[in-house]
Amino acid sequence: MAVELKHDPYNLIITGVGGQGNVLASRMLGSVLTSQGLWVTIGETFGASQRGGSVMSHLRLSQQGSWSPQIPSGQAHMVLALEPLEALRVLLKYGNPGSQAIVNDRPVLPYAAITGKAPYPDTGEMREQLAKLTARAWTIPATKTALELGAPIYANIIMLGALASLGELPMNRDDFERELTRSLGPAKVPRNLEAFDLGASMVAA
Amino acid sequence: MSNLDMTPGQRHTVMGNQAICRGALEAGVRVVAGYPGTPSSEIIENLARAADEYGLYVEWSVNEKVSLEVAAAGSLAGMRSLCAMKQNGVNVASDFLLHLAGSGVRAGMVLVHCDDPGALSSVNEGESRHFARMLELPQLEPGDFQEAKDMTKWAFELSEELGQVVMLRSVTRLSHASGGVVAGPLPQGEAKARFEHHGTLLDTNRGPVSSAPVSVKHARQQEKLARAVELFEQSPFNTYQGPEEPELLVITSSICQLYVKEALAMLDAAGRVGVLKLGTTWPLPPKLIQKNLQRCGRIMVVEEVIPFLEENLKILAAEMAAEVGPKEFLAKREGYIPSTGELNPDLVAEALARALDIQYQPRPAEYAALAQAAAPSTDSPRELAFCPGCPHRASFWSLKNALALDGRDGFICGDIGCYAMGARPSNYGILKTLHAMGSGTGLASGFGQLGRFGMDQPVMAVSGDSTFYHAVIPALINAVHQRSPMSLVVLDNSGTAMTGFQPHPGTQNNAMGQPVPPVDLEAVCRTLGAEVTVCDPFDLEATREAALKMLADQSKAKVLILRQLCALSPERKGKKLYDVQVDPDKCLGGQCGCNRFCTRAFGCPGLTWERETGRASIDEVICAGCGVCASVCPAGAITKTERG
Ligand code: SF4
Ligand code: SF4
Numbered sequence A: 001m002a003v004e005l006k007h008d009p010y011n012l013i014i015t016g017v018g019g020q021g022n023v024l025a026s027r028m029l030g031s032v033l034t035s036q037g038l039w040v041t042i043g044e045t046f047g048a049s050q051r052g053g054s055v056m057s058h059l060r061l062s063q064q065g066s067w068s069p070q071i072p073s074g075q076a077h078m079v080l081a082l083e084p085l086e087a088l089r090v091l092l093k094y095g096n097p098g099s100q101a102i103v104n105d106r107p108v109l110p111y112a113a114i115t116g117k118a119p120y121p122d123t124g125e126m127r128e129q130l131a132k133l134t135a136r137a138w139t140i141p142a143t144k145t146a147l148e149l150g151a152p153i154y155a156n157i158i159m160l161g162a163l164a165s166l167g168e169l170p171m172n173r174d175d176f177e178r179e180l181t182r183s184l185g186p187a188k189v190p191r192n193l194e195a196f197d198l199g200a201s202m203v204a205a
Numbered sequence B: 001m002s003n004l005d006m007t008p009g010q011r012h013t014v015m016g017n018q019a020i021c022r023g024a025l026e027a028g029v030r031v032v033a034g035y036p037g038t039p040s041s042e043i044i045e046n047l048a049r050a051a052d053e054y055g056l057y058v059e060w061s062v063n064e065k066v067s068l069e070v071a072a073a074g075s076l077a078g079m080r081s082l083c084a085m086k087q088n089g090v091n092v093a094s095d096f097l098l099h100l101a102g103s104g105v106r107a108g109m110v111l112v113h114c115d116d117p118g119a120l121s122s123v124n125e126g127e128s129r130h131f132a133r134m135l136e137l138p139q140l141e142p143g144d145f146q147e148a149k150d151m152t153k154w155a156f157e158l159s160e161e162l163g164q165v166v167m168l169r170s171v172t173r174l175s176h177a178s179g180g181v182v183a184g185p186l187p188q189g190e191a192k193a194r195f196e197h198h199g200t201l202l203d204t205n206r207g208p209v210s211s212a213p214v215s216v217k218h219a220r221q222q223e224k225l226a227r228a229v230e231l232f233e234q235s236p237f238n239t240y241q242g243p244e245e246p247e248l249l250v251i252t253s254s255i256c257q258l259y260v261k262e263a264l265a266m267l268d269a270a271g272r273v274g275v276l277k278l279g280t281t282w283p284l285p286p287k288l289i290q291k292n293l294q295r296c297g298r299i300m301v302v303e304e305v306i307p308f309l310e311e312n313l314k315i316l317a318a319e320m321a322a323e324v325g326p327k328e329f330l331a332k333r334e335g336y337i338p339s340t341g342e343l344n345p346d347l348v349a350e351a352l353a354r355a356l357d358i359q360y361q362p363r364p365a366e367y368a369a370l371a372q373a374a375a376p377s378t379d380s381p382r383e384l385a386f387c388p389g390c391p392h393r394a395s396f397w398s399l400k401n402a403l404a405l406d407g408r409d410g411f412i413c414g415d416i417g418c419y420a421m422g423a424r425p426s427n428y429g430i431l432k433t434l435h436a437m438g439s440g441t442g443l444a445s446g447f448g449q450l451g452r453f454g455m456d457q458p459v460m461a462v463s464g465d466s467t468f469y470h471a472v473i474p475a476l477i478n479a480v481h482q483r484s485p486m487s488l489v490v491l492d493n494s495g496t497a498m499t500g501f502q503p504h505p506g507t508q509n510n511a512m513g514q515p516v517p518p519v520d521l522e523a524v525c526r527t528l529g530a531e532v533t534v535c536d537p538f539d540l541e542a543t544r545e546a547a548l549k550m551l552a553d554q555s556k557a558k559v560l561i562l563r564q565l566c567a568l569s570p571e572r573k574g575k576k577l578y579d580v581q582v583d584p585d586k587c588l589g590g591q592c593g594c595n596r597f598c599t600r601a602f603g604c605p606g607l608t609w610e611r612e613t614g615r616a617s618i619d620e621v622i623c624a625g626c627g628v629c630a631s632v633c634p635a636g637a638i639t640k641t642e643r644g
Helices: A022-034 A084-094 A123-132 A142-149 A154-165 A173-184 A186-202 B016-026 B041-049 B064-076 B087-103 B129-135 B145-162 B214-233 B256-267 B286-293 B308-319 B345-356 B365-378 B391-406 B418-423 B439-453 B465-481 B521-527 B540-552 B597-602
Strands: A010-017 A039-044 A054-062 A078-081 A100-104 A136-140 B011-015 B031-034 B057-060 B081-086 B109-115 B166-171 B178-182 B239-241 B248-253 B273-278 B280-282 B298-302 B328-330 B411-413 B431-433 B459-464 B486-492 B531-535 B558-563 B578-582 B607-610 B615-618 B638-642
Touching (some): A084 A100, A084 B365, A136 A154, A154 A173, A154 A186, A173 A186, B011 B016, B016 B041, B016 B166, B016 B178, B057 B064, B064 B109, B087 B129, B145 B166, B145 B178, B145 B214, B214 B286, B248 B345, B256 B273, B256 B345, B298 B308, B308 B328, B391 B540, B418 B459, B431 B439, B459 B540, B486 B521, B531 B540
Parallel strands (some): A010 A078, B031 B081, B081 B109, B248 B273, B248 B298, B411 B459, B486 B558
Antiparallel strands (some): A039 A054, B607 B615
């Protein structure tokens, strides 16, 4: 079983806002990587997660066994963020000079911003900070593209497509196709694969 | 296919709760009951889905005490049974549990109780391990996903061997996390239930079952505990790892053992520290403890919230002082481990670094400074708010307005469920008390009596539909019978929404999906003697008027049922009732007297405020199309058109 990991455990964080479906994304990714023979540990925050709060999934990938479902601070290798402010929030705590990030560019306004109590940070400024806090970062229009495909939920698959194409982790399009068929049924595969490919093309070097 | 189907011998990545279910199936469980509560709910859910395939009986009971009684009946009739609940549930069930501990059980019976350190989805961080000590029951704590499965299976065998119910404790970070589990084989064979009850009272296998005669049964109960200790001394779930004579001995249990492993890796200190991981945490096996205490003089106990292990270990250390010598403890009472909130690898690393005098920096100082500098832009917190299209926002909006119009400084006593978020400032801060299931109604029943002492504020209670059946009914009976002038508002969204739509006695289907007679909420209230009004909370005006009328009537207890489907219910989710638009010509935004009324005051996340145009707009992606905001805008700028 010779899957190479750049770090062991390899620490990946998927972050977003309740309702964006990042739990689904972490499950699918976990399942693909388990089928590669890796030990996958996933920590999730549930409960109030459907109701507009920040939601994070921690994925630990290892050849050795289960790790803590909570990643220690400063130890994220990869951040997959469905929302830009959440990307920044995660990096502040879990980032390090080697961290990489793929970020969906569409903001979801916090309640305080909706009610006018606190402003949502300036997107340009956030981009700059993102660049400073990562070794490499990609900002992609995942939600916009997902809406063009027919539903905002495709943003998850677009993000996973982007991740897969970086070659950081042992997974490819075929593994994903198999997982999509297994978890969503064959009917939904073509549209999701399209999303996956679009994601991949967005981070092409 | 249920998601408990796993290939034996193969590794699967599953949730802790699924691992527990799989362990129960491998043990041949037949009868399963519980009441929903995060983080325990998926246990019953998964088993309910598997009921047909594996020949189980599974139910969501009306409350935890009843669920324990249902599971106990299974055990007494020879069926292995499982009961699951969150920490609060053990309080509810404890009345019966004390008696069950005295009477004992027959076929293996396991109570899975899930604590929530850090209160990630609770309004308390209660510690249910204490029930094991208080009620004199054996307690197991799995330390990872594989153990969650393996220990559950073993718990049934243990229960049968002891004739005693076994408590198995999980925590949120195990129940809701996922990890690798190698599945085992499933048993074959049919089961036949029969309750033997013709023997004598002292005949454990054939007599009637009771905790009396107490002197005999209580002594037997303690013999069972003594037998449990013998078994725990040999248990493979208690492990030691590290040098024979370490500088520091860490004693830990549950998911905390993974934090310890992680922290030792972070500090590169595994060669200096020994780790005793305990899977059997009550009663503690003294020989095993003695052997390990002898390893060194400094002991760190790593566990969450209340110092349960710590105190029990200290008692043993004192008793064994002659053999093990004096010990220095580095734990909660010594300020090494926090006494509230959940632990994580960082907190454990901090404690270990202090004990071992290690300097630890998770990342370069330069990077930390950069992060520090970026911090202010993430200041905007994500307050929890009701979902877009949530009926509770509409209900609370109307109740808030009714209370204001009534003008006597009335208030609402809250309860547990999604609507508990009504206590937060982001949801009008409208709930003024918040405790256990049903307590809002009980408290309101009491407040209502205080008019005789000059209290002139009217009082309301809110409860969800599931909570109504669980614990509100007795409180409502009380309010009606004592003629307390309170109003109970039942926020009926047709499901146990908070925990994921488990059925309850008001719904048409049971846990296994079979049709069952729903218990009519409205009829129950009427039968109890309450005056009942039913309203659609999306009709803001009618709701406000109904609430006002209730507040005005100070002669008796009344019930207002606000009925509207939860926005996330399978029937409603993703289906917009209306297309909603903001007319940019009519929306005066910051300019008019409303001062952005819709976003500032009503605050549905589907509405946003556009700084550039100075107008409200609807966020297509988020709006659920309930149409309520159309009746909120004072300028009539929000319009709705029904969808085909
Ligand atoms: S889950 Fe349902 S009841 Fe709970 S906040 Fe959302 S819409 Fe409201
Ligand atoms: S219609 Fe209005 S109140 Fe309803 S979800 Fe959309 S924005 Fe919110």
